[in-house]
Amino acid sequence: MKWYKKLMAGVLAATLITAVVPSATTQAASLSGRIVINGSSALLPLTLQAANEFKKANPRVRISASAAGSVTGPQAVRKGIADIGACDWDASTNVPGFAKFDGQVANKVAVIPFAAVVNKSTGVDNLSTKQLQDIFSGKVTNWKSVGGKDADIIVVNRSFGSGTRVNFQLKALEGKDFMSKGSNYKEVKSSGDMKTAVETTPNAIGYIDLAYVTDKMTAVKVNNVAPSEANVINGSYKVWSYGYYMTKGAPTGATKAFIDYVQSKKFQNGSLRKLKFIPISAMK
Template sequence: MKLLNKFSVLALSAVLLFGGAAATEAKSTLKGKITINGSTALLPLTLQATKEFKKLHPGVSIAASGKGSVTGPQAVKKGIADIGACDWDASVDVPGFKKFDGQVANKVAVIPFAAVVNKNVKVDNLTTAQIKGIFTGKITNWKEVGGADADIVVINRSFGSGTRVNFQMKAMDGVETVKKESNYKEVGSSGDMKTNVSSTPNAIGYIDLVYVSSDLKAVKINNVEPTTDNVINGSYKVWSYGYYMTKGQPTGATKAFIEYVQSKQFQDSSLKKMKFIPISAMDK
């Protein structure tokens, strides 16, 4: 009887093993090629999702790059990308950018943004008025906002950045940043922003929360710390949805990839670990 039970267990194990293999094989029948371009704020999410999705669907090849939000829908319009990652809904007009007709905005994440300073800066909090003053050139010394007597170095994102669009709209009440002749620099990506602020004494910039690490400091805005919890509870206002723009409704491998990024499996695991926020947390 004991021998029979052992055979039963072995048989059941074999069924589970081969059943699981069959399920995996079923998942891997999808084939195709996906090209993704656009937002550098969303790039860490895209790269992580790509890694996970390709394990499930090895027959799908994915090429992902980031050059700024506006390049995403532009690449989709030109037919050189299947997905345009963008930090705003590019299917409607936003300040500075006309809508991209015929494109569908697929919501994939909530992106918190933060004002960041070099670690030598002793300021921990800035008001909306102070941020506007700094980025419009009216405030030029840290002592004017409670810091040391040192010239402020402004690091800005170049035109076309979704992070720039959202920071201006949410942290500066829609006021445009102003170029200065000195102590001013523009950079083309979130990675470049992090490098420049962390390596430039007295610098200030802004970046999405996923890029914030110990080599720079995120400051409070209006005494509210930039955290995912504060975004969810409504006290921190500098955030946006991230979108995957497609030409019409997505199909095939592109549709499957977007659905994976939107899935509870990805949203509640990898996405949250990277300091993005699941779309379900705000879509209530």
């Protein structure tokens, strides 16, 4: 009978532990709410992938995401119409052209490599900083001047408020101004629009983050350095930024759980990397 009493005592203890400590499945099932995300189109592929994965584990959480440019993210958070503002700069601090958004917290979620991209027709795969400055300012107007074929250059730019534009101007053009009009100038609103414009417009040049680069365009080297993960990490390629999820104060509830998932090793070293972003832990 002693062995029976010991067995029953063990069963009772296990029952009590199970009752007191909920399983991970139970915790996930209990998480509920709605998360609205707005802002950076550069970060949109990452956001959509993370949302799909997070919702599978947390079916009672609804997530909606849209992208109209980085500045619209913290603006939407300030107005109370978004829980997360995706932004290609830390919007809690002042940056050239944009004042800080007081009361917002910058949650770092990714490293974003950006690249100058050209239509396959140009015959160009490497440009110097000076050549990029001359092309995007309108000083150089023919591909022949920079080693390509004899054809007019079509410059495609992002509209004001784009985080990709902010970073490309600061880091690829070293702060030099863009041209803003002309028969060889186009302006687009999102990374998706930039991708389509460069792919389909002969002799076009633009810029985009690596998540959108396809085999229908060429991501050019800058000063003979390719826009690759390895070159960003080793410091030889400079055109990159951190991506942030801006929140009104410290995130809580489902919003915090979602951001924690995006920052987790599982996502950072898995889906994030497959989408051509770089884990934040990779940068020293």
